Structures are given as structure tokens and as C-alpha cells.
Amino acid sequence: MENFDYDLQSLQEARNLARQAKQAQAALAKYNSEQIDRIIQNMVKVAEENAVSLAKMAVEETGFGKVEDKTMKNKLASTELYKFIKPMQTIGIISEDPVNKVVEIAEPVGLLLGIVPSTNPTSTAIYKSIIAIKSRNGIVFSPHPSALKCTLQAAKLMNEAAVAAGAPPNIIGCISKPSMAATNELMKCDEVDMIIATGGTAMVKSAYSAGKPALGVGPGNVPAYIERTANIQKAVQNIITSKTFDNGTICASEQAVIVEECIRDQVVAEFKRQGGYFMSAAETEKVAQKLFVRGHAMNAKFVGRSAAVIAESAGITIPAGTKVLLGEQQGVGPEYPLSYEKLTTVLAFYTVKDWEEACELCIKLLKNGGVGHSLAIHTENPAMAMKFSEKPVFRILVNTPSTHGGVGISTGLAPAFTLGCGTWGGSATSDNVTPLHLINKKRVAYGIKDCTENTTSTVAACVAEKCATGAVSEEQIMNVVNEVIALLKKRGEH
Ligand SMILES: CC(=O)SCCNC(=O)CCNC(=O)[C@H](O)C(C)(C)COP(=O)(O)OP(=O)(O)OC[C@H]1O[C@@H](n2cnc3c(N)ncnc32)[C@H](O)[C@@H]1OP(=O)(O)O
Numbered sequence: 001m002e003n004f005d006y007d008l009q010s011l012q013e014a015r016n017l018a019r020q021a022k023q024a025q026a027a028l029a030k031y032n033s034e035q036i037d038r039i040i041q042n043m044v045k046v047a048e049e050n051a052v053s054l055a056k057m058a059v060e061e062t063g064f065g066k067v068e069d070k071t072m073k074n075k076l077a078s079t080e081l082y083k084f085i086k087p088m089q090t091i092g093i094i095s096e097d098p099v100n101k102v103v104e105i106a107e108p109v110g111l112l113l114g115i116v117p118s119t120n121p122t123s124t125a126i127y128k129s130i131i132a133i134k135s136r137n138g139i140v141f142s143p144h145p146s147a148l149k150c151t152l153q154a155a156k157l158m159n160e161a162a163v164a165a166g167a168p169p170n171i172i173g174c175i176s177k178p179s180m181a182a183t184n185e186l187m188k189c190d191e192v193d194m195i196i197a198t199g200g201t202a203m204v205k206s207a208y209s210a211g212k213p214a215l216g217v218g219p220g221n222v223p224a225y226i227e228r229t230a231n232i233q234k235a236v237q238n239i240i241t242s243k244t245f246d247n248g249t250i251c252a253s254e255q256a257v258i259v260e261e262c263i264r265d266q267v268v269a270e271f272k273r274q275g276g277y278f279m280s281a282a283e284t285e286k287v288a289q290k291l292f293v294r295g296h297a298m299n300a301k302f303v304g305r306s307a308a309v310i311a312e313s314a315g316i317t318i319p320a321g322t323k324v325l326l327g328e329q330q331g332v333g334p335e336y337p338l339s340y341e342k343l344t345t346v347l348a349f350y351t352v353k354d355w356e357e358a359c360e361l362c363i364k365l366l367k368n369g370g371v372g373h374s375l376a377i378h379t380e381n382p383a384m385a386m387k388f389s390e391k392p393v394f395r396i397l398v399n400t401p402s403t404h405g406g407v408g409i410s411t412g413l414a415p416a417f418t419l420g421c422g423t424w425g426g427s428a429t430s431d432n433v434t435p436l437h438l439i440n441k442k443r444v445a446y447g448i449k450d451c452t453e454n455t456t457s458t459v460a461a462c463v464a465e466k467c468a469t470g471a472v473s474e475e476q477i478m479n480v481v482n483e484v485i486a487l488l489k490k491r492g493e494h
Pocket residue numbers: 115116117118119120142143144145146178179180183198199200201203217249250251252298299300303343416417418419
């Protein structure tokens with residue numbers, strides 16, 4: 001009976017949130033760029049002011065990651081994101097093509113449903129709130145139950161900041177009584193126009209099955225290849241920096257290190273020097289037993305945990321100061337547990353003969369749960385980086401920590417906490433999701449080609465008109481002239 005009451009209240013809350021946010025969004029859709037920018041600036045300010053407290057809440061509630069790194073994630077989701085999206089045109093006329101005479105006008109998508117993972121519970125809520133408002137959308141959140149309090153607080157702060165700067169009340173909402181029934185209700189209700197789903201595979205799949213537009217992200221299983229020309233000291237430093245950032249909770253973080261035989265000893269020595277601990281086969285087995293449940297599903301108890309916590313729980317002794325645990329693997333698949341995604345401070349370690357073998361292994365690892373996501377390569381040979389761009393991923397991250405590279409901290413990629421995996425990874429986009437994914441484009445298109453019989457004279461008139469206005473360049477005029485000649489030739493009149 002208690003459960004029944006809870007589910008009922010949870011459903012009612014979801015329906016109310018969707019109704020209120022939809023109403024607010026209808027009003028927001030009439031705002032201009034200045035009004036929207038003022039609102040976003042205030043959201044960014046409030047997110048920045050609360051970056052530390054939200055990070056603390058997230059670590060306390062989920063047990064994942066580190067306060068200082070979650071603080072940085074909250075800042076990436078606000079201050080850094082704002083720098084990147086400020087110049088984006090998301091309102092009104094966004095482009096005019098005088099030659100083809102097409103005018104593009106941005107319209108909001110409407111009301112979004114944001115699904116938020118437990119691994120990035122406050123940064124994802126801040127990021128999705130800001131990109132939603134930038135495109136004049138409303139958003140309601142479905143938080144992960146084990147990160148409820150911190151996601152709710154982040155969403156509340158974003159709503160209050162938006163409203164204080166002029167947004168309609170309730171433009172950002174968040175479920176306070178999470179249940180699958182409420183999440184399903186939001187996914188399917190008429191008020192929600194689009195779902196942005198970040199989280200586990202099952203949740204993303206159900207978002208795509210809701211019968212409405214959805215942007216979802218697939219899982220990652222990122223290989224990091226250290227090629228023979230790489231700066232080994234830097235490559236190892238990048239990998240450790242990445243894997244220890246928030247204790248490995250970001251899905252773009254490295255999952256396996258691949259090295260060539262000829263540099264293996266140097267790489268191993270460098271890892272040891274920088275805080276890597278190479279586990280024996282027996283130790284690897286013990287750690288793997290902790291990391292996974294039900295086959296190779298990640299055990300939440302060891303997601304985003306330090307090497308020391310994992311080692312202690314597995315009953316293995318490691319030197320003080322160890323940053324990452326590495327386990328040698330000879331293959332990929334169920335018999336090699338570290339060949340799966342582990343959002344924590346553990347890496348698989350592989351040795352290959354040459355780059356061709358590295359290629360094959362990368363493909364196998366990606367097919368083991370990471371197709372479409374990301375791959376890291378450390379090399380001083382640009383041609384080698386381009387060879388690896390042929391692999392089935394949409395982010396090829398070169399000489400950079402893959403965590404920082406994938407989410408746009410250390411690369412020119414868009415700052416984002418929703419990283420599309422393209423159709424190969426079951427996503428509707430292969431991009432880092434930005435406000436430009438959250439607009440509809442309306443097009444006003446003038447007739448520029450006559451479809452009637454008297455084409456020659458109409459095209460000539462069209463050329464004359466374009467010349468007369470002086471609005472087009474000589475090159476553009478020549479293009480039109482060439483078009484006319486081609487047309488006449490086709491009709492046997494030239
Ligand atoms: C840019 C980026 O880094 S994006 C990163 C996104 N990637 C991820 O989050 C990694 C994928 N996530 C996972 O594998 C898991 O969520 C873990 C390992 C992190 C945590 O695992 P757990 O908390 O044990 O399990 P899980 O996430 O499946 O959820 C637990 C329960 O909450 C439910 N739940 C999850 N999200 C929601 C939601 N939004 N609303 C309602 N219920 C939910 C699940 O259905 C599940 O219910 P069940 O126990 O009845 O099956």
C-alpha cells in the first residue's frame with residue numbers, strides 16, 4: 001500500500017511538472033536573444049557560486065568521485081559552456097542566403113525531458129538546463145534515484161536563477177519522488193517534445209522507445225593506444241590524469257591501454273613511476289570480481305572509487321600513493337573481465353606487435369561495448385592519428401587525456417555531458433550535444449528556378465535581376481551564366 005501511494009504521488013508530480021513547464025515554455029518561446037542571454041548569465045553565476053557545494057552533495061550522496069573534480073565539472077557545465085555557446089544563434093533569423101534565397105529561422109523544440117546519470121548528477125543538470133534555455137526550451141528532469149538530492153538541488157538552483165532573471169516560473173522542473181513509472185510517464189506524455197537521455201544503456205533504450213524524438217548516449221569502452229613514436233612520459237601522464245579525474249566516472253575515460261612490444265618496458269616503467277600498480281593475474285581476478293555484477297554490469301559500489309578503496313576491498317596490498325590499477329589482459333570478451341567498461345580507477349593493459357595489431361584490438365574493444373564513442377591515441381606521427389580516425393568511433397582524441405578531450409576541457413570540442421555515439425552506437429547524433437541540437441529550423445524559401453516551359457527567358461531574367469541588384473559577386477554571376485549555358489545546351493539551343 002505504501003508503495004502504491006508513493007507511485008501514485010510520483011506519477012501525479014511528474015504530470016504536474018510537465019504541465020507547468022510546458023506552460024512556462026510557451027511564454028519563453030517569445031523571448032528575444034537579450035532576454036535569454038540575461039537569464040543564462042544568471043544561471044551561470046549561480047552555478048559557479050554553488051559549484052563546490054553541489055560537488056560535495058554529489059560525492060556524499062553517491063559515493064562516486066572527488067569534490068574538486070566534480071567542482072570542475074560544474075564549472076565546465078556553466079562558465080566554460082557559456083563561453084562556447086554565447087555566440088551561437090538559436091533565436092529568430094539565424095541565417096540568410098541571398099543567392100539561394102533561403103532564410104532560416106530558429107524555433108524551440110518545446111519541452112525537454114532530461115535524464116540525468118548518477119555519475120555526473122549535478123553537472124549534467126546544470127549543462128542541460130543551460131542548453132535548454134539557450135534554445136528557449138523548458139526542461140523537466142528525471143534524476144537517478146541514488147543521486148536524487150543533489151540533482152534536485154542543482155535543478156532547483158537553475159530554475160530559481162532563471163526565474164530571478166526573468167524566465168517564466170517552473171521553466172525547469174525536477175521529479176522529487178523518482179520511480180520508473182514517473183520517468184515512463186514523462187517519456188510518453190504529450191507535453192514532452194524531446195528526450196535527452198544520459199545514463200545506462202537500458203534507460204537510453206527506453207528513451208528511444210518512447211515514440212518521440214530523443215537524443216541519447218551510448219556507453220563508452222575507450223581504448224588508449226600508445227604508439228611507438230609517442231612521448232611516453234606525457235602519454236602516461238595524460239592517461240593517469242584522465243583516469244583519476246573524478247575517479248574515472250566520465251564515459252570518455254580510458255578503459256584499456258594498448259602498447260607496442262618495442263616500447264612496452266618503457267611504458268610499464270613510466271606507469272610505475274607515476275603511480276600505476278600492475279596487478280598479478282590473481283589480483284586482477286580478485287579486483288574483477290568486485291567491479292562487476294551479473295556478468296559484466298558495473299557494480300555501483302566500485303564506480304568512481306580510488307585505487308586504494310578498490311584494492312582494500314579486493315584484499316590486495318598496493319603501495320601508498322597508487323593512482324591506478326592495471327591488469328594485463330590477453331583478449332577481449334567474457335573471459336577477460338577488464339576488457340569491459342569500468343568507470344573507476346582500473347585499466348586493462350595490452351601488448352601488441354605493431355600498429356596493425358593495435359587497430360584490430362581497438363576494434364574488438366570498441367565492439368565490446370564502446371562503438372561510436374571515443375578512442376585515444378598518443379603519437380608524434382599525424383599520419384598514424386589519421387589511420388586511427390578510420391576506427392568506428394566519433395571522437396579520436398590525440399595526445400590528450402580522453403576524459404578531458406571528450407567533454408571539451410582540453411580539446412576544441414563543445415563542452416558537453418551528453419556525448420552522442422552516432423547511429424553506429426545507437427544514438428541520433430555523433431556530436432557533443434549543444435543548444436543547436438535543441439532547435440527546429442524553419443525555412444523561408446523563395447522560388448529561384450522556374451519550372452514552367454519558358455525557362456530560357458525566365459533564367460535570363462533572373463540573371464539580369466541578380467546583376468541589377470549588385471548583391472552578388474562576379475563569381476556568383478558566372479555560376480548562374482554557366483547554369484544557363486548548360487541548360488540551353490541540354491535543350492539544343494546553344
Ligand atoms: C558524459 C558522460 O560521462 S555520461 C555518463 C553516463 N554513463 C553512465 O551513467 C554509465 C552507465 N551507468 C551505469 O552503468 C549505472 O548507472 C551505474 C553503474 C553508474 C550505477 O548503477 P546502479 O545505480 O547500480 O544501477 P542503475 O543505474 O541501473 O539504476 C538503479 C535503479 O534505478 C533506476 N533508475 C535509473 N535512472 C532512473 C530514473 N531516471 N528514473 C527512475 N529510475 C531510474 C534503474 O531503472 C534501476 O532500477 P532497478 O534497480 O529496479 O533495475
